Amino acid sequence: MIRSMTAFASRRGASDGTEWDWDLRGVNGRGLELRLRLPEGIEGLEPAVRAALSARLSRGNVALTLRLTRRAGEGGFVIDDDQLDRVLTALNHVQERAYHLGVTLAQPNAADVLAQRGVVVAAPVPDMAEGLLPALLSDLDGLLEDFVAAREAEGRALAAVLERQIADIVALADRAAEAATARRGEAREALTAALRRVLEDVSTDEQRLAQELALLSVKADVTEEIDRLRAHVGAARDLLAEDKPAGRRLDFLSQEFNREANTLLSKAGSPGLSRIGLDLKALIDQMREQVQNVE
Numbered sequence: 001m002i003r004s005m006t007a008f009a010s011r012r013g014a015s016d017g018t019e020w021d022w023d024l025r026g027v028n029g030r031g032l033e034l035r036l037r038l039p040e041g042i043e044g045l046e047p048a049v050r051a052a053l054s055a056r057l058s059r060g061n062v063a064l065t066l067r068l069t070r071r072a073g074e075g076g077f078v079i080d081d082d083q084l085d086r087v088l089t090a091l092n093h094v095q096e097r098a099y100h101l102g103v104t105l106a107q108p109n110a111a112d113v114l115a116q117r118g119v120v121v122a123a124p125v126p127d128m129a130e131g132l133l134p135a136l137l138s139d140l141d142g143l144l145e146d147f148v149a150a151r152e153a154e155g156r157a158l159a160a161v162l163e164r165q166i167a168d169i170v171a172l173a174d175r176a177a178e179a180a181t182a183r184r185g186e187a188r189e190a191l192t193a194a195l196r197r198v199l200e201d202v203s204t205d206e207q208r209l210a211q212e213l214a215l216l217s218v219k220a221d222v223t224e225e226i227d228r229l230r231a232h233v234g235a236a237r238d239l240l241a242e243d244k245p246a247g248r249r250l251d252f253l254s255q256e257f258n259r260e261a262n263t264l265l266s267k268a269g270s271p272g273l274s275r276i277g278l279d280l281k282a283l284i285d286q287m288r289e290q291v292q293n294v295e
Contacts (some may be wrong), residue, residue, distance in 0.1 A: 001154065001155060001156070001159070001241075001242075001243055002050045002146070002158060002159050002162075002246055002247075002250075002294050002295070003151040003154070003155040003245070003294070003295040004025060004027065004151050004154035004155045004157075004158050004293050004294065004295065005026055005027060005028040005060035005061075005149075005151070005247070005294070005295050006028065006058055006229035006293055007024075007025075007026045007148075007150035007151040007154060007291055008024070008025050008026075008067075008070055008147075008150060009024045009143055009144075009145050009147035009150055010022060010023050010024070010143075011139060011142055011143040012167060012282070013135065013136075013289075015132060015135040016072060016132075018068055018132060018135065019068070019069050019070075019137070020067060020068050020069070020072060020138070021065075021066070021067045022064070022065070022066055022139065022140065022143045023064070023065040023066075023067075023146050024062070024063075024065075024143055025062070025063045025064075026057075026060045026062045026063075026151070027060065027061050028060060028061070028063065028292055028293045029059060029060050029061040030058075030059070031141055032053075032054065032057055032058060032060060032062070032063050033060075033061045033062065034050060034064070035061070035062070035063045035147050036049060036050070036053070036063075036064050037063075037065040037066070037199045038066050039066060039067070039068045039087065040247075042132055042133055042136070043133070044133055045133060045136065045289075049064065049137075052137070052141070052144060053144070053147060053287075055143050056147075056148060056295075057148075057271055058245045058247075058295055059245065059247055060295060064229070064271055066136070067078045068132075072209040075274045077121060078121060079119060079120055079121075079204060080115075080118055080119060080120075083116075083118040083121075084113070084119050085120050086091045086114065086128075087113060087116045087118075091108055091113070106180070110201055128206070129272070130155055132174055132291075141203070151295065155294070155295070158290060158293060158294060159240050160223070161290055162236075162240060162250075162287060162290055162291070163237075163240065164252075165286060165287045165290070166233055166237060166287070168237055168252050168283055169229065169233060169257070169280065169283060169287075170230070170233055172276055172279055172280050172283065173226050173229045173230055173233075175276050176222065176226055176264060176273060176276045176277070177223075177226050179270065179272045179285065180221075180223070180273060181271045182227070182272075183269065183272070183273060185271040192260040196244050199213050214268065221267070222263075222264050222267050222268075222273070224266070225260045225261075226264070226265050228256075228260050229257065229260050229264075229280075232256055232257050232260070234255055235253055236250065236253055236257075237239055241255070246294060246295075247293075247294035247295050251291050251292070251293055251294075252289070254284060254287055254288040255288075256287075257284045258281065258288070260283050261277060261280040261281045262281070262283055264276075264277045265277030265278065265280075265281065265282065266286075292294055
């Protein structure tokens with residue numbers, strides 16, 4: 001089963017007041033290229049992420065993004081006891097000075113005290129990075145499962161397209177074999193007439209003429225090209241059935257398909273076989289485009 005290099009997966013998680021969002025995207029590429037956007041301050045996160053991706057993926061341009069946020073309502077406020085003591089000491093001093101000077105002051109209430117600068121402060125928030133690495137890596141496993149499943153689903157659709165194209169190549173190869181058989185008589189007559197015109201002023205015997213005709217016939221024979229096309233078809237079907245990355249080998253094989261189609265076209269020697277050769281080339285080009293996305 002082949003896998004596509006095109007896929008997308010996302011995942012959300014939370015642990016100890018911290019929430020995160022993973023985003024993983026992939027497109028086709030010649031090798032494995034990883035582009036990571038990770039928050040700073042989590043020791044060991046990047047090498048662990050790279051190792052996990054490299055273990056599951058063999059090709060493609062892959063972009064991964066991780067965003068961390070603190071849950072709303074986390075933290076809160078606390079009283080700074082040291083500052084509170086300083087404020088109360090200052091208020092007591094003010095009350096004593098006012099008494100000695102004969103000034104009457106209203107007693108401050110708790111709200112007045114709490115309103116003083118520095119008495120109520122924001123509660124310290126624990127470091128988001130602390131203890132997050134195991135939870136993040138555990139969630140990354142699920143993200144990769146989803147991503148690989150998406151690649152496999154896309155790969156099944158891709159394999160169906162390639163199977164149809166390979167079947168069409170088989171049909172065209174069969175038509176090419178029939179056309180090559182049908183043209184033999186015509187080709188021999190045309191070659192004989194051409195040779196006689198060339199050699200009409202040169203004395204030659206029938207045996208020499210037969211030898212020249214045989215040599216030209218061998219050069220124009222497309223049997224080997226058709227046989228190799230059929231052999232490549234078998235190899236391509238074997239690769240599609242393998243349970244490991246086959247993109248590079250399919251790419252090489254599609255080049256071999258194209259080579260045989262070019263040779264067949266150069267030897268065609270008849271309009272019918274030329275049309276079949278052109279159809280083969282067009283179909284093989286379409287197949288090569290699909291193969292570019294196979295992992």
